[in-house]
Amino acid sequence: MRSDNSPEPIDAEIVPEVVVQRLPLYVRALSQFASAGVEVISSEQLGAHLQMTPAQIRKDLSYFGRFGKQGRGYDVDNLAERLRSILGLDSQWNAAVIGIGRLGRAVVAYPGFEPEGFRIVATFDADERLVGHEVGSMRVQSLNELASTVHERNIKIGIVTVPASHAQEVINLLVRVGIKAILNYAPIAPVVPPDVRVRGVDPVLSLQSMTFYLKT
Amino acid sequence: MRSDNSPEPIDAEIVPEVVVQRLPLYVRALSQFASAGVEVISSEQLGAHLQMTPAQIRKDLSYFGRFGKQGRGYDVDNLAERLRSILGLDSQWNAAVIGIGRLGRAVVAYPGFEPEGFRIVATFDADERLVGHEVGSMRVQSLNELASTVHERNIKIGIVTVPASHAQEVINLLVRVGIKAILNYAPIAPVVPPDVRVRGVDPVLSLQSMTFYLKT
DNA sequence: GTTTGTGAAGGATTTCACAGCA
DNA sequence: TGCTGTGAAATCCTTCACAAAC
Numbered sequence: 001m002r003s004d005n006s007p008e009p010i011d012a013e014i015v016p017e018v019v020v021q022r023l024p025l026y027v028r029a030l031s032q033f034a035s036a037g038v039e040v041i042s043s044e045q046l047g048a049h050l051q052m053t054p055a056q057i058r059k060d061l062s063y064f065g066r067f068g069k070q071g072r073g074y075d076v077d078n079l080a081e082r083l084r085s086i087l088g089l090d091s092q093w094n095a096a097v098i099g100i101g102r103l104g105r106a107v108v109a110y111p112g113f114e115p116e117g118f119r120i121v122a123t124f125d126a127d128e129r130l131v132g133h134e135v136g137s138m139r140v141q142s143l144n145e146l147a148s149t150v151h152e153r154n155i156k157i158g159i160v161t162v163p164a165s166h167a168q169e170v171i172n173l174l175v176r177v178g179i180k181a182i183l184n185y186a187p188i189a190p191v192v193p194p195d196v197r198v199r200g201v202d203p204v205l206s207l208q209s210m211t212f213y214l215k216t
Numbered sequence: 217m218r219s220d221n222s223p224e225p226i227d228a229e230i231v232p233e234v235v236v237q238r239l240p241l242y243v244r245a246l247s248q249f250a251s252a253g254v255e256v257i258s259s260e261q262l263g264a265h266l267q268m269t270p271a272q273i274r275k276d277l278s279y280f281g282r283f284g285k286q287g288r289g290y291d292v293d294n295l296a297e298r299l300r301s302i303l304g305l306d307s308q309w310n311a312a313v314i315g316i317g318r319l320g321r322a323v324v325a326y327p328g329f330e331p332e333g334f335r336i337v338a339t340f341d342a343d344e345r346l347v348g349h350e351v352g353s354m355r356v357q358s359l360n361e362l363a364s365t366v367h368e369r370n371i372k373i374g375i376v377t378v379p380a381s382h383a384q385e386v387i388n389l390l391v392r393v394g395i396k397a398i399l400n401y402a403p404i405a406p407v408v409p410p411d412v413r414v415r416g417v418d419p420v421l422s423l424q425s426m427t428f429y430l431k432t
Numbered sequence: 433g434t435t436t437g438t439g440a441a442g443g444a445t446t447t448c449a450c451a452g453c454a
Numbered sequence: 455t456g457c458t459g460t461g462a463a464a465t466c467c468t469t470c471a472c473a474a475a476c
Contacts, residue, residue, distance in 0.1 A: 016445070024424035025405055032404075042457065050405050054457090055447055062459055070453045070458045088427040095423075106322045107419075112403065116420050156430055157423065181426040183419055187328065188248075189241060189266050197429055199422035203323075203399060204332050206415035207311075207373065208240035210397040211304040213413055214372055232467070258435060270435090271469050278437055286436045286475040 015063045022060055023087055025050060030080035042073035089117055094155045095183075096122040098170050099162030100130055100140050103185055107161055108136040121153045126166065143170075147177045159183045171198070231279045238276055239303055241266060246296035258289035305333055310371045311399075312338040314386050315378030316346055316356050319401055323377055324352040337369045342382065359386075363393045375399045387414070 029049055033041055043054035050057075061067055061079075064086055068074045084090050095113075097104050100123050108120055123140050125131060131142045141149060149155065158174040160167055160182060167186030174182060175196055182198045184190060187205075192198055245265050249257055259270035266273075277283055277295075280302050284290045300306050311329075313320050316339050324336055339354050340362055341347060347358045357365060365371065374390040376383055376398060383402030390398060391412055398414045400406060403421075408414055 018445070020428050021421075021425045023428070024421045027424070028403065028421075029405065044457080049407070051407060053447065055449095056445090058457095058459060059446075066459065068458050071456045072454070073457065086428070087424055088431040089424060093423070093427055093430070102325070109318070110419075112420055113423075116424070118420070118423055157426070181423075181430055183422055183426075187244065189245065191265075191267060197426045199426060201417060201419050201422065203326075203417050204328055204334070205237075205240045205244075206399055206417065207309070207329075207334055207397075208243070208303055208305060208332070209237045210373070210399075210413045210415060211309060212236050212239070212302070214309070214397055215304040234467075260435080269469065271471095272467090274435090274437060275468075282437065284436050287434045288476065289435065 019060045019063055023083055027080055027083045030076050034076045034080060038076055040073045041076050092117050092119055093157055094119055094121045094153055095157035095159050096124060096150065096155045097159045097161060098124045099160060100125040100135055101161065104161035105135060107159060122149050122155060143173065146173060150177050150179065157181045157183065161185045164188050235276045235279055239299055243296055243299045243305065246292050250292045250296060254292055256289045257292050308333050308335055309373055310335055310337045310369055311373035311375050312340060312366065312371045313375045313377060314340045315376060316341040316351055320377035321351060323375060338365050338371060359389065362389060366393050366395065373397045373399065377401045380404050
């Protein structure tokens with residue numbers, strides 16, 4: 001599937017989306033192994049750790065290049081770095097949080113984004129009484145300012161923490177302003193154009209699909 | 217696929233897991249239509265709302281019975297109720313939260329669980345200095361009390377909000393105590409026996425799989 | 433006329449199994 | 455010998471298309 005190194009001529013078209021979604025899992029597992037001092041790892045070991053088959057890992061990686069050495073396995077640091085670069089995790093991504101209620105504040109305060117290169121650089125709320133308040137050392141802005149701020153601060157990601165009743169309109173607004181990646185905490189299935197990606201964070205849905213298996 | 221009504225002899229074995237995971241989506245959409253006053257809906261309309269094909273909806277439902285009327289569609293209330301019952305959402309589910317730091321407190325305070333029938337009935341933390349404190353009108357308990365409390369309060373779901381470094385051991389403990397459904401907020405891919413279900417809530421993973429498509 | 437429920441077809445993803453390399 | 459990378463096979467999931475029901 002193409003020869004070894006050379007900085008990614010990846011056919012994004014042709015990589016199945018499921019594969020892309022597993023890549024971050026590999027990155028995370030590799031980081032753990034790296035900080036445990038492991039230098040080389042086989043698809044077998046990685047698979048055991050992630051509860052998946054070695055074949056799947058090898059096949060997934062094969063979409064992007066050849067990273068291993070026969071008879072040996074993968075260099076942990078190297079593979080992690082290559083995958084980070086493929087995913088675009090070697091640069092910083094700026095995000096805006098829309099909806100500064102209880103949930104929005106928790107998201108702004110969440111310490112897990114920054115170390116992974118995701119930085120919240122603006123906060124917005126439709127409620128004019130909130131506008132101007134300080135949250136996480138940022139001024140809450142009016143939605144009127146969304147378009148200009150998104151461009152000025154190079155914001156590529158929208159994080160939606162408004163109530164379900166307003167989520168679709170906020171998402172429409174983000175789309176209109178050119179945002180192509182949305183993390184949606186509202187419990188709705190939003191409608192977006194095909195070039196916009198949405199990922200839902202929805203603990204209730206997760207619980208509801210587990211109870212099926214719990215019934216007696 | 218079996219005749220009409222009769223209270224579910226569902227072959228859980230045979231229903232694909234993806235289908236089970238979509239059911240809560242249907243329930244949610246149906247509830248919305250119901251409260252908008254819609255009484256009957258076709259797979260076409262439901263599909264438009266959820267951005268999926270009508271055929272997929274009909275096929276999914278066909279695993280569980282026959283709920284529609286040809287030429288007409290589905291009775292919104294009836295279908296919602298049937299699906300709730302299939303998923304086990306017609307009863308209450310008790311949950312315990314393990315890890316009462318910033319995130320754990322936010323989860324305990326989250327108002328989205330209770331209305332859907334999920335009730336947090338116990339809180340635990342490994343830090344003995346926290347034990348005894350009140351959080352969400354519950355006493356934070358020691359992990360020593362986990363086994364007994366799980367049985368006394370009929371807890372079927374564990375919600376893990378401890379730091380990544382302790383998540384696997386806490387999950388092991390939950391498994392040992394008989395928990396079969398775990399909602400995991402820690403950024404790890406836990407290893408569990410095959411009869412235990414885990415769902416991860418992990419905004420960072422979601423973001424990391426979107427950046428792949430953002431890299432111009 | 434409309435829309436369901438479903439076998440059959442088609443497409444996508446996973447797993448197999450092995451040649452080839454270290 | 456040990457393990458990768460990968461076509462081919464197997465499995466899983468989605469879509470088609472139409473008979474039956476209203």
